[in-house]
Each structure stands twice: as structure tokens, then as C-alpha cells.
Amino acid sequence: MYGLIDCNNFFVSCERVFNPALNGHPVVVLSNNDGCVIARSNEAKALGIPMGCPAFQIKDHTDPRQVVQLSARHIVYADLSHRIMSIMGSEVEGLEVYSVDEAFFRTPYDDVDQNHQFLARLVTKVHRCVGVPVSIGFAPSRSLAKIASHIAKKDPRITDGVYWLVRPEAIDIILRRTPIADVWGIGRRLTASLLGKGIDTAYKFAHMPSGMVRALYSVTVERTQRELRGEDCQVVNPVTIAHRSLMTSRTFGHVLTDRCQVQDAIVHFAQATAKRLRDEHQVAAAVMTYVRGDRFREDLPYYSNSCEMRLRTPSSSTMTLVHYALVAFNAIFRDGFGYRKAGVMVSELSPDSSVQLNVWDTEDHGKQRALMQAIDGINQRYSAHVVQLAPEAGEQSWSPNQSRLAPRSKTLRIYTGQIYDTDASEDCCDTSNDKTPHTHHSV
DNA sequence: TCTGGGGTCCTAGGACCC
């Protein structure tokens, strides 16, 4: 059987770890540009604030002064996630980290009650050690475990945070109560299509003829259907497996028209992507740059384009990737338009241990690799951006807005040996969101 | 005034091959 551990209101719960005064209040965490709501506390959900709600629309749902709005601090969330996954990894077999706040695993026992007791203790342990509340569901398939974990989270009668779906009669009852839109893998388009055919519950979907599902939709949808019938056939690609592509992109704090400013951003994104690639010990055979205008501004001409470059030899060198990202950028940049977002993506990744050198390639890859290792080493030893290839102005014109970072007094806390200092300067609002937690000393 | 940032997989259709 499969279990799914799911953190409750994850980003909000992380903020509450560092500021317990937030408990009991409606709290939302905002996306990178303080744009939309990406996490809500139960109190915020009760006020009717939907997921993905643009921040400026919160007032449509409630008095915005009632709601604590916080800029996201993904570095902090990633660290807490890592702690939770470490605990899980040491307690269960076959942990598949599916996202920052979710992981599938194999339940350790054959017996349902034994599993239940074991997992209830695990819920308590994670909460006690990390401070983040979690829920666990378990069932014969991952899709059913997902439904079970939602029930564990939502139903207040489930006090120990664990819910299981194993007996066929129980599964039928729950599937009849589950709206088709709540099924994992059934998004907006499929929901609309299925509703049009009178399929409004997970139960009706599970009992459609398989051949019809396959013919109307795709193998993915058919797999989802089989999962609801208790068959284990979902192919999960956990993030612990190597990425197939990596992307760095941002919405700018405001519309940019100057070529140099957008180019600065591209250089920054390419550098960041190259570093992540090296951290994963992978190389890329293709680099794509894209730019686009502001899709919400109807008063400006909209332009959007992308260009992909193939590398002669797969690489993770910052110099190489920046070079190709800029060649692509120069191919698509047009004067006279406003730009609101841009990004760099690398794809066709492979392990860096097996780079096949191109006969016609004249670049010296050995030297580049040694240089990259040296730079990464210096940056790791000192602070993140001591050595950079391209000069970057202190204040980047494209920096996203992040005006709602938790105040320093609320974030600087000693936490099991680490000090988080997410807002280095007390007076000015530092918009850089790349601060890493520094380990100053053990406590 | 203000609308995120990553990822994955699948399918259809065209180019090309024998």
C-alpha cells in the first residue's frame, strides 16, 4: 500500500514556526512578486480567499487589514521541507519526494491497524521535531492515498492526522462523495468535459468503460481511472530523480523597455540555472531564452517570443550557458516593446560524467570545468555571490517586489543550530530573495 | 496601482525513410 504525507498549509505553517503569534489569525503567503496567494491558513480559507487569488483582490473577500500577507521565503520553506523529508526517509521505505510539501512512500505493515498506529506516531513526531502539522493518507494506489490524505486534513473528526482507504465498500462510499474535479490528474479542462457527459463524481468516473476513457482522452487519464479502482499504475517522477529540464524565470517588478536591463536579467537567470545544473551534476544540450510583455496591460503592444539554441557539446559552464542564452536573447529582443517577464531554460540534460566531446569543438572543456569548480568552491566558502562572471549592478532594475517579508525580529531565531537571517538590513527593505540560511554556530 | 515559478507527460501532425 501507498502512503502520502502532505504538509498542512505548508508555507503558512513554516512562517508560523518562526512566528507563533500568527497562530489563529488569517495568514496568506504571496508569490514571488507579491502577486498571488500561494498558501492560506485555515482562517484565510474560511474567509473565502481562493488559491491563486491576486493580492489586490483580497479586499473583495474581506477587510485586507484582517489578513496577514507575507512575501514568500522559499529558502526557508525548502529547508523545513528537507528536515521533514529526512525524518520520513529514516522511518519508511521507498520515499518519493513528490513536491516541496508532499511525499509518497510504502506503508511498512500488511495490517491496516498497525499502519495506522505507526503513521499516527509519525505525524506527531514530525510536528514535534519540525513544528509543521502534517496529514497522512494511505490506500492501495497513490491516487486513492491522495484522496485519503485530503480527508485526513479536512475532517475534524480525524484527530490523529491519518486516514486510510482500503476496504472496497469504504472506497466506494468516499468516491461517491468526491467531486470529479478533486481527483488528482483531472484538471479544469477534463472536469468540464466529464461534467458534460454527466460524470460528476470520482465514483462515476471510476466506473466508466476503460476503452471509452482511453479513446476520448489519453493513457494518462486512463491510468488515473485505474488508480481509482485500486490499481497501482501511476508513474511518479519524484524530484529525487534527476530533472529533465531546469528553468529560472521572473516577473519583473515593473515593465522594462531598456535592452540592457532585460539582458542583465537574462545573464542572471543563466548563471543561476548553470549553478543548479552543476549542483545536480548534469549538463545541458539545449538552452532556451524567452521574453514576454505584460499580459494584463491592454494599453501596450504585447510581444512574446522564445529561442532555443543547441550546444555543440553539452555543458554546465556558466560562460557557455550565458553565451548561448544571450545569443538566443539577441535573436528575439525587439526594441519598442515593454517586457514584464523573462526566463532561461536548459533541457536535454544528462549526467556530467558522460559528456561526449564534439570533434569540431574547439572550446577547452577541461579548463572551463576546473574554473567552474573553483568559482563554486569560493562562493560556497564565503557567501553566495562573491565571484560572478558578469558584473551586476547593486540594485537590479528587474528585481521583483517583495515588500511583505516578515520583519527581522520575527525571523531571526535560533532554530536547532541554524540562524535564519532573511532580512539582513534592518532599516531598508532588501528586495534580494536569494539569502541563504547561514550556519553560524551550533547551539 | 497590483495577477508566480517551477516542473512533467502526452498527442497530433509533419518530415522523412524504405
Add this chain to the structure above:
DNA sequence: TCTGGGGTCCTAGGACCC
């Protein structure tokens, strides 16, 4: 008048996820 039948590979775009 009559105009094959498979294959494979690649790409763009759609749909989904958190």
C-alpha cells in the same frame, strides 16, 4: 480512370501537477 503502407523521429502545444 487508376495514385501503398508502414515505420521513426521531431516539434509545438496542450493538459496536468504543486
